[in-house]
Amino acid sequence: MIKVEFLGPIGKAPMEMEAKTLADVSAKLKEDKTLTEWLDKCAVALNDTMVNDLTTALKDGDRVSILPPVCGG
Amino acid sequence: MELYNGPLDTKEIFGRWLDEQAKSNYGAYIPFVGTIRAEDDIEALSFDIYEPVLQKWFDGWQEKARALGAVVKMAHAIGDVPVHTSSYVSAVFSPKRRVALELIDAFVEDFKANAPIWKYDVKNGERIYAADRSTPMNGSGLLA
Numbered sequence: 001m002i003k004v005e006f007l008g009p010i011g012k013a014p015m016e017m018e019a020k021t022l023a024d025v026s027a028k029l030k031e032d033k034t035l036t037e038w039l040d041k042c043a044v045a046l047n048d049t050m051v052n053d054l055t056t057a058l059k060d061g062d063r064v065s066i067l068p069p070v071c072g073g
Numbered sequence: 074m075e076l077y078n079g080p081l082d083t084k085e086i087f088g089r090w091l092d093e094q095a096k097s098n099y100g101a102y103i104p105f106v107g108t109i110r111a112e113d114d115i116e117a118l119s120f121d122i123y124e125p126v127l128q129k130w131f132d133g134w135q136e137k138a139r140a141l142g143a144v145v146k147m148a149h150a151i152g153d154v155p156v157h158t159s160s161y162v163s164a165v166f167s168p169k170r171r172v173a174l175e176l177i178d179a180f181v182e183d184f185k186a187n188a189p190i191w192k193y194d195v196k197n198g199e200r201i202y203a204a205d206r207s208t209p210m211n212g213s214g215l216l217a
Contacts, residue, residue, distance in 0.1 A: 008121045008191030009202035026216040040217035043210035048125035052212035066216070067123065069207035072149060072190030073107040073161040073181075 002062040004029070010038055010068055022046075023054040025064055043067045074131045075148035076122060080158035086148050090164055094144070099166040101173040105181055107161035109154050115194045117155045118203075123189040130188055134180055143167035145180055149188075153195055187211055 002019050006012040012034065019025045022044065029035050044051055045065040046058070058064070075086070087104050094102070109118050131147060138145045147163040154160040163181060167173040186208050193200040 007123050007189065009193070009204075022216065029216055040214045041209040042216065043213045044215050045126055048129065050126065050129075050210075050212060052215055054215060065123070065126070067126070067189055067210055068191065069204070069209045069213070070186070070188060070190055071192040071203055071207040072120070072184055072188040 001060060002058050002064060004064045004066065006038075006066045008068050008070075010035075010042075010066065019058050021054065021058060022051065022056045022064070025058070026054060029066075038066070038068060041069055074128060074146075076124065077148065077150055078152050079150060080154045081148055081150055081160065081162055083159045083162055086162055087164065090146050090166075094166050097144075097166065099144070099168060101167050101170040102164060103170075103173045103177045104164040105162065105177055106159055108159050109156045111156040113194065113196075115156065115196055116198075117153045117195040118160060119153045119193040119195050119200050120149070120151055120160060121191040121193075122149065122151050126189045134183070138165065138167075138176060138180075141167065141172050141176065143172050143176055145176065147184070149190065 001016050003014055003016050004025060005014045017028050029039060046056060047063055083106055134145050144166040150160040165173040165176045187210050192203040194203055
């Protein structure tokens with residue numbers, strides 16, 4: 001199992017799921033209509049390191065963070 | 074990197090940073106202050122921060138600065154920050170001015186685009202995500 005957490009304004013409780021790659025996570029999240037407006041503008045971190053490859057392999061206990069558009073300062 | 078609940082004490086922070094580097098032989102010290110402006114009837118802005126990724130982002134900038142013989146500093150507020158107070162300060166120290174001037178520009182611009190911080194307007198006590206002023210981080214849309 002891996003854990004997916006939604007940061008900042010997304011306001012959604014963390015999800016646990018079976019996933020071997022980030023592509024699997026993408027497929028599962030696309031089934032959730034509440035995330036439709038977010039996914040195309042969100043970045044992704046794996047265990048707190050930014051990632052940008054859907055083939056990234058996942059292992060049991062990994063934590064995927066979904067980061068919506070930012071505005072610091 | 075320093076994070077505070079509520080508005081920043083800018084004079085204390087800048088004074089302390091200056092004291093810390095007083096004998097470091099830097100010729101230039103360029104501070105930047107971000108102040109909350111009164112506009113659109115807001116009472117305050119409010120901020121969420123994801124610290125683990127912010128720390129890595131900042132560590133990357135410290136390495137870039139070190140390669141130029143410079144030092145970058147920053148402090149940011151968490152939670153509500155009333156109008157006319159400060160939510161963000163940063164600074165660059167470098168041996169000569171040109172490096173510091175260029176670095177503060179690049180650092181603050183990348184901060185706006187890629188630091189994992191989320192901004193909300195506070196109106197009538199309600200927190201409203203500043204969606205139209207926010208920027209998708211590098212690599213956004215991966216899962217879409």
